[in-house]
Amino acid sequence: MVLADNSFSTAEAIAAVAFFFFIxxxxxxxxxxxxxxxxxxxxxxxxDALRQxxxxxxxxxxxxxxxxxxxxxxxxxPLARQLHRAGPPHGRMSTVFGP
Numbered sequence: 773m774v775l776a777d778n779s780f781s782t783a784e785a786i787a788a789v790a791f792f793f794f795i796x797x798x799x800x801x802x803x804x805x806x807x808x809x810x811x812x813x814x815x816x817x818x819x820d821a822l823r824q825x826x827x828x829x830x831x832x833x834x835x836x837x838x839x840x841x842x843x844x845x846x847x848x849x850p851l852a853r854q855l856h857r858a859g860p861p862h863g864r865m866s867t868v869f870g871p
Contacts (some may be wrong), residue, residue: 780788
């Protein structure tokens with residue numbers, strides 16, 4: 773059996789192993805950085821979607837309040853006239869407008 777001649781010195785072998793560890797560390801760091809970047813983008817997207825949803829609910833609440841304010845006078849006045857014309861039920865004062 774013929775043994776191969778060892779063409780690497782100890783210093784060269786240590787340098788080669790250190791170089792491979794360095795490459796592995798850089799690749800691991802790159803992968804971790806990409807994963808963190810993706811998580812940050814997903815979180816930012818979720819926060820943006822939540823802000824849009826809250827904005828839509830606030831706008832809906834404002835529109836509902838505006839509509840109720842605008843129609844409130846038109847609805848209450850005819851109802852009050854109808855109740856006033858009908859008179860108190862069974863001879864008692866109506867509790868709709870207070871005692």
